[in-house]
Amino acid sequence: MARKPMQQRAKATVETIIEAGFICVARHGLQATTTRRIADIAGLGVGSIYEYFDNKEAIFTAMNRHFMAEVVAFVRPQIPELVRMEIVASVRCLIDGIEVLLRRNDERYLKFVRATLGNREAFDFGPVRDVLMDLLLQYVLHHPQMARLPDLAVMSHLLIHASVFIVVQHLSEENPAFSFAELGAGLARMVSHYVTMEIAALP
Amino acid sequence: MARKPMQQRAKATVETIIEAGFICVARHGLQATTTRRIADIAGLGVGSIYEYFDNKEAIFTAMNRHFMAEVVAFVRPQIPELVRMEIVASVRCLIDGIEVLLRRNDERYLKFVRATLGNREAFDFGPVRDVLMDLLLQYVLHHPQMARLPDLAVMSHLLIHASVFIVVQHLSEENPAFSFAELGAGLARMVSHYVTMEIAALP
Amino acid sequence: MARKPMQQRAKATVETIIEAGFICVARHGLQATTTRRIADIAGLGVGSIYEYFDNKEAIFTAMNRHFMAEVVAFVRPQIPELVRMEIVASVRCLIDGIEVLLRRNDERYLKFVRATLGNREAFDFGPVRDVLMDLLLQYVLHHPQMARLPDLAVMSHLLIHASVFIVVQHLSEENPAFSFAELGAGLARMVSHYVTMEIAALP
Amino acid sequence: MARKPMQQRAKATVETIIEAGFICVARHGLQATTTRRIADIAGLGVGSIYEYFDNKEAIFTAMNRHFMAEVVAFVRPQIPELVRMEIVASVRCLIDGIEVLLRRNDERYLKFVRATLGNREAFDFGPVRDVLMDLLLQYVLHHPQMARLPDLAVMSHLLIHASVFIVVQHLSEENPAFSFAELGAGLARMVSHYVTMEIAALP
DNA sequence: CATGAATGAGTATTCATTCAT
DNA sequence: AATGAATGAATACTCATTCAT
Known part of the structure; x- marks a missing residue:
């Protein structure tokens, strides 16, 4: 289960992930937008995404x-x-x-x-x-x-x-x-x- | 490389596959439409699909x-x-x-x-x-x-x-x-x- | 969904996988028995396991x-x-x-x-x-x-x-x-x- | 390396973690007993567990x-x-x-x-x-x-x-x-x- | 001491595609 | 022509562990 971001840093990370999502979709298309690619673009580890989002779908929703x-x-x-x-x-x-x-x-x-x-x-x-x-x-x-x-x-x-x-x-x-x-x-x-x-x- | 269907029977098979494609998308959605499922619905082996179509995308195009x-x-x-x-x-x-x-x-x-x-x-x-x-x-x-x-x-x-x-x-x-x-x-x-x-x- | 093995060869493969399972558990323990390791021991690709078993648990059951x-x-x-x-x-x-x-x-x-x-x-x-x-x-x-x-x-x-x-x-x-x-x-x-x-x- | 708990409070924390371990195994089973869940039940941060235990295995041993x-x-x-x-x-x-x-x-x-x-x-x-x-x-x-x-x-x-x-x-x-x-x-x-x-x- | 954010190797599973029969 | 067994790269997701604050 994804944690609620508690610290200031965490809030920023969430924003970073969402932005990386947009960049990834823009660059590679929806199909090729994988969690790993989003993480790469965001400059994060894959795991970090799952600290804040329950699953990939949740990123798109956000x-x-x-x-x-x-x-x-x-x-x-x-x-x-x-x-x-x-x-x-x-x-x-x-x-x-x-x-x-x-x-x-x-x-x-x-x-x-x-x-x-x-x-x-x-x-x-x-x-x-x-x-x-x-x-x-x-x-x-x-x-x-x-x-x-x-x-x-x-x-x-x-x-x-x-x-x-x-x-x-x-x-x-x-x-x-x-x-x-x-x-x-x-x-x-x-x-x-x-x-x-x-x-x-x-x- | 998928051959051009020359015979009457082959033409019918192509139609069967296309119809199976529609049925599959209607039943299970685009995401869950796999070559295997299409083949199953069409009553064919997976391999047979590739006799008539170069790849999955080609089925959708058809x-x-x-x-x-x-x-x-x-x-x-x-x-x-x-x-x-x-x-x-x-x-x-x-x-x-x-x-x-x-x-x-x-x-x-x-x-x-x-x-x-x-x-x-x-x-x-x-x-x-x-x-x-x-x-x-x-x-x-x-x-x-x-x-x-x-x-x-x-x-x-x-x-x-x-x-x-x-x-x-x-x-x-x-x-x-x-x-x-x-x-x-x-x-x-x-x-x-x-x-x-x-x-x-x-x- | 795992297929029912229809050919003779397929039956043998199922046996091979089960045997590989025993070997793997014996060698590495239950915890370290991964699908990949089983496949390696069986001399098969990972995918082949899923042709005959719905999931890892099913192998243990077998x-x-x-x-x-x-x-x-x-x-x-x-x-x-x-x-x-x-x-x-x-x-x-x-x-x-x-x-x-x-x-x-x-x-x-x-x-x-x-x-x-x-x-x-x-x-x-x-x-x-x-x-x-x-x-x-x-x-x-x-x-x-x-x-x-x-x-x-x-x-x-x-x-x-x-x-x-x-x-x-x-x-x-x-x-x-x-x-x-x-x-x-x-x-x-x-x-x-x-x-x-x-x-x-x-x- | 986990320090040896020297103070009274530290001893209590260790006990809390062990008890959380029992509760977690009882509630969710061994497989689903993660360090995070133990920490949650114990009301601690994940990191704190590692102050007292070298690794997860050590908790089970304790x-x-x-x-x-x-x-x-x-x-x-x-x-x-x-x-x-x-x-x-x-x-x-x-x-x-x-x-x-x-x-x-x-x-x-x-x-x-x-x-x-x-x-x-x-x-x-x-x-x-x-x-x-x-x-x-x-x-x-x-x-x-x-x-x-x-x-x-x-x-x-x-x-x-x-x-x-x-x-x-x-x-x-x-x-x-x-x-x-x-x-x-x-x-x-x-x-x-x-x-x-x-x-x-x-x- | 305490924390929780970050990590990334590792896992099960899928599926388009190939190819020997 | 037809098949289905085999494949393995790719994917989403997990979790023990670390470390800066």
Whole structure:
């Protein structure tokens, strides 16, 4: 059983392991990310990993948590600003920020997301979905006419999931047929039109 | 080196192996799909697999090819009909058909897609993307006003990729918050509104 | 999952592994008997062991079964003769035979018994206890006055268990204070006296 | 190198560790008794164990010594009484006492004996054998006719070893076919009869 | 004295792949 | 063409022991 880190040094070690995990996945892929390799990158013995993690899976879980927390920490403070913008601007602003975040540190996070996308356990999208839902809710509160949109639940789910996948997918493309900015613009416009039309259709 | 199957019997064996692959992934997951298990399900010796496939990866590639071909074979004949429908009806018709296809044989294909989604090599989306692009192109040819839409390339890419992911994602959900039909309807409406708005905006 | 050996060659391999197990325990002790060492001694790759045994424990179980079967195969055919002898002669005859058996092949079996004595799973004494019980029963049938002995069940259990342990214990002694023959004689005399006294005490 | 505990507190710590060892073996078995677990149970850091013991083996040795000393401390004071009894009574009295001792503290000692029986190093029977030999010697001195028994050395060795094993074996049995008291009685009677017969046979 | 963080050799087990029959 | 026995590199995980603080 993994110990709870009690000393300051131990806390740092945990961080080191998680970071080594990201580096390893980025460099070698999920499959080739072995406990030994993580330990090597972290500059630790294999055993040290098991001082803090019950098993390999737990490292991935921690990595996911770490990443999701970072995204949330990036998005949440911007919500007040984002809700005041027009839809197109808001979406673009958000997406551009996300791109920067995903590309930081040699695309560490981007590669992690790509690698774990298929893996329900390793990739738990929850916290980010929640903050995006929150953003959307706040947006609606600032734009009351949107509150009357039908199927808001369905559409927001659809929008959020699709966006995440589209973004990851595009950022992963080696030779994309068009720029990320164009993608963002397209996404924004689609949302905007949808809202406009639906509201216009309301009695 | 795996020989090219020349005889009728050999072709059948290859098919048997591919089918065993799908069954195995569906039953035990990608990780637990070993050559031995595939051979067992196929009722063959392990060695026999290597008569027809260079390595395990090649089986997955063949499975992907097989699956994609099936989707294409399902979509292509419907194109003439689909292009004559309204956007909403067309999208819904297509998506409903896809659902049936993915759920056939104990969700064999759905489980395969889900399992290989993160894997760029095992999941090569190409042929399906092409037939969908083709459908879209034909659709535009039948609805000339759409030809003037700006960013058609971007938007079709966006639409197709997002749809595929959204569909797989929703079908994988254990307790979806809304029905697949609602999802299809939402998707269709979004596309429809987008087209309407953009065309209206044209000079 | 370990395969059932289907070919002749496979059967031989299973035997080889079991024998290697005995050699390894004899040479290095139970603790140091690793799957790799067994494989090395057997002249096989590690993997081959797992073709026929689910896990390491299963090898020990098979070894125990093999050993017990050998003891039984040694004792059972002698029962007809043993039951016709006097108690002292019968016990001595049996015990001397057992010594030879245990000392065969560099004391392979003796060392195995010694090593696994404490291990309820690895050392399942059952089959030997049964054949000894059988011998005792037959003996009683040939010496009807013994049938009237009280506590026959208790005493036979006591006798058998004690004998096994005493024998193993003595054979394991580096510098025994007295010979194995003396031990056997003592054991025999004790049994004999007990029977004589108890029968004499009967009404 | 572990220091010799010089202070009172250190002595107590050593005792704590030994007791933790017994608890750990009783709870989790020999295999699962790790230094870490012992330290946890003792409420110490792992490192502290190595202040007092050179290695893990040394803990087991100390535990064995502790246990054997306890048995000796239990038996020795009773010798004067035991030697004055009849054989049957004496044996029963002794054995019943041993049972109580082994069952104390959740069968701590019984479980320890069972676990280490096969292990020559961890289970050194010496001190107990010596006190039992002493008891036997004193007994003979009080019953001078016994002094003329032939093979006294052999028989006492046989008796003592068999008894120890039989007792442990029976106490370990989940569903014993007969009670411990019956076993003790049987053992006592066997010894008694043996002595009677042998003495009667003397010239 | 006491600690717990760090270690790394060692272990059982898996599985894609080969190859003699 | 077909097989299944054999392989061994690779992997996750353990745990006695050390040592800096």
